[in-house]
Amino acid sequence: MVIFGAGGDLTRRKLIPAVYYLCRDRLVPEQFAVLGVDRRELDDEAFRERLDGGSREFIGAELDTANWQRMLQCVHFLPGDFTxxxxxxxLAGRLAELTEADGMAPNFLFYLATPPRFFAGISTQLDRAGLLEESGGNWRRVIIEKPFGNDLQSARDMNRQLHEAMDEHQIYRIDHYLGKETVQNILAFRFANSTIEPIWNRQYIDHVQITVSESIGVEGRGSYYDQSGALRDMIPNHLLAVLSIVAMEPSNSFNADAIRDEQTKVLRAIQPLSHDEVLTSSVRGQYGPGILADGTRVPGYREESEVAADSKTETYAALKLMIDSWRWAGVPFYLRTGKSLPGRFTEVVIQYKHGPNIMFRDSLLKREDVPPNTLVLRLQPNEGIGMNFNAKVPGHSTHLGTVQMNFRYDDYFDNAPTTGYETLLHDCMTGDATLFKRADNIEAGWELVDPVLEVWSALPVRDFPNYAAGTWGPTAGEQLLKRDGREWRACEACHTNVT
Ligand SMILES: NC(=O)c1ccc[n+]([C@@H]2O[C@H](COP(=O)([O-])OP(=O)(O)OC[C@H]3O[C@@H](n4cnc5c(N)ncnc54)[C@H](OP(=O)(O)O)[C@@H]3O)[C@@H](O)[C@H]2O)c1
Structure with missing residues (x-):
């Protein structure tokens, strides 16, 4: 496994811990080596020391020293410039040395943990050096980090450049959201339970909400974030990945391409917003100074380091999308994501339609006293699934109260600490691309986001900052649902999970 960008943050915080878990659980071959490539002037020993100091804390109490040391001995380093x-x-020479010395079957996984501007160049150079040639049954695979493009055209360009260097089956575009057990569990929940799927459609579902809420600000990533913004950073990848799993049709097998076909189909079935619709179906916001729920005062986005003092970059984005399909016609999907919101959580809310409530018409209960059922898929934290339904409050008169049936992962399964990356690394090594994005899937996502980017850049905002840090975003975000007679589900986790 060759990691480009081995001196960086992702390698230290996620990749090395993930490799450790895979080695500990004997999920990598006996003869396995990691070769880090970066412009830092280090040798093998100095790189190991660096990891020993930098990555341990991301494994924490789970760390087994013997396994950790064994893993470190598999790690090597090659200094050099990607360009x-x-x-x-x-690199070719070093790989030959490492594989010959250990008599390894040379399968190579190249992980591009680098800024995106290097993705195409590194792939081209690997190709020119003959390092992507698959022969004698040995594979060559390349994991590409996010962000994949910053609009439709750049994503298409990048796909084209990658395809010049290698075949699509060698490309693994990673979205670490798909490595989360809870995201994968949506598929199991929908398709392994005969009671769920029959009511997973427009006949029963009123609307769907997908929220990725972050309580932190940009935390030192100002220079990247100010170029990107909430929409580009989160929606074409994470939120649309979750949406496609929630909304896809069942595939006729668990084959990677069969599943990804269905995911792309559902993205293609979403009506792209016209420029007029962008004005009514999208919301952008930027946080100003504020006070978090724990009392901490935080600066506004424009005061963060490496952020322009008059930045027009959004730190909050919300969209209303409609899917043109028999299953979903007329069911809005509301997506929102933002920074410096009151809590850190990711969840999908399926809100069911009101029943006819005929039995209660002679009681004093009004329709709004009988709240609709909701199903909440909690992707993080408190991973699990909750069903809210109505029950009779004990007593002589008919009063209803909403109660919750709650499944928590922790109560049933050993929730081993994971980075999310080990599943994806392991899948890549075993050639299972199900949880990786295909070229068409990436482009289908950007096709939906592009019109919003166009309108937003043509109409610069005048009211930023338009929400205080520690609040639920701009009022327009609430209005997006209120106009339809709906509201965002209140966050239960927020009081305990402000970070
Ligand atoms: N960090 C995360 O948690 C995270 C999460 C999701 C996705 N990602 C994605 O993962 C990728 C890597 O992120 P990161 O945070 O690890 O980035 P990073 O900390 O900037 O690491 C990149 C590494 O590459 C080195 N480098 C830069 N230019 C080079 C060159 N021309 N030749 C050789 N080495 C060079 C950098 O060295 P210098 O330090 O000297 O520049 C640095 O060590 C990005 O695409 C990012 O979007 C990161």
Whole structure:
């Protein structure tokens, strides 16, 4: 496994811990090596020391010293610049040395943990150095990090450049959201339970909400974030990935392409917003100074380091999308994501339609006293699934109260600490691309986001900042649902999970 960008944050916080878990659980081959590539001047020993100091804390109490040391001995380092063609000759030489010394079958996984501007160049150089040629049954695979493009055109360009260097089956575009057990569990919940799927459609479901709420601000990532913004950073990848799993049709097998076909189909069935619709179906916001629920005062976005003092970048984005399909016609999907909101949580809310409530018409209960059922898929934290339904409050008169049936992962399964990356690394090594994005899937996502980007850039905002840190975003975000007679579900986790 070759990691480009081995001196970076992702390697330290996620990839090395993930490799550790895979080694500990004997999920990598006996003969396995990691070769880090980066412009830092380090040798094998210095790189190991760096990881020993930098990655341990991301494993925490779980760390088993013997396994950790064994893993470190598999790690090597090659200093070099990604843009230097000679470096790839040295890389080929180093790989030959490592694989010959250990008599390894040379399968190579190249992980591009680098800023996106290097994705195409590294792939081209790997190809030129002959490192992507698959022969004798040995594979060559490349994991590409996010963000994949910053609009439709750049995503298409990147796909084209990657395809010049290798075949689609060698490309693994990672979205770490798909590595989360809880996201994968949506598929199990929908398709392994005969009571769920029959009511998963427009006949029963009123609308769907998908929220990725972050309580932190940009935390030192200002220079990246100010170029990107909430919409680009979260929606084409994470939120649409979750949406496609919630809304896809069942595939006729668990084959990677069968599942990804269905995910792309559902994205293609979403009506792209016209420029007029962008004005009514999208909301953008930027936080100003505020006070979090725990009393901490936080600065506004424009005061964060490496952020322009007059930045027009959004830190909150919400969209209303409609899917043109027999299953979903008329059922809005509301998506929202933002920074410096009151809590850190990711959830999908399925709100069912009101029943006819005929039995209660002679009681004093009004229709609004009988809240609709909701199903909440909690992706993080408190991973699980909750069903809210109505029950009779004990007593002589008919009063209803909403109660909750709650499944928590922790109560049933050993929720081993994971980074989310180990599942994806393991899948890549075993050639299972189900949880990775295909070129068409990426482009289908950008096709939906592009019109919003166009309108937003043509109409610069005048009211930023328009929400205080620690609040639920701009009032327009609430209005997006209120206009339809709906509201965002109140967050239960927020009081305990402000970070
Ligand atoms: N960090 C995360 O948690 C996270 C999460 C999801 C996705 N990602 C994605 O993962 C990728 C890597 O992120 P990161 O946070 O690890 O980035 P990073 O900390 O900037 O790491 C990139 C590494 O590559 C090195 N580098 C830059 N230019 C180079 C060159 N020309 N030749 C050789 N080495 C070079 C950097 O060295 P210098 O330090 O000297 O520049 C740094 O060590 C990005 O695409 C990011 O969007 C990251």
């Amino acid at each position: 230097d063609p000679d470096m790839y000759q040295r």
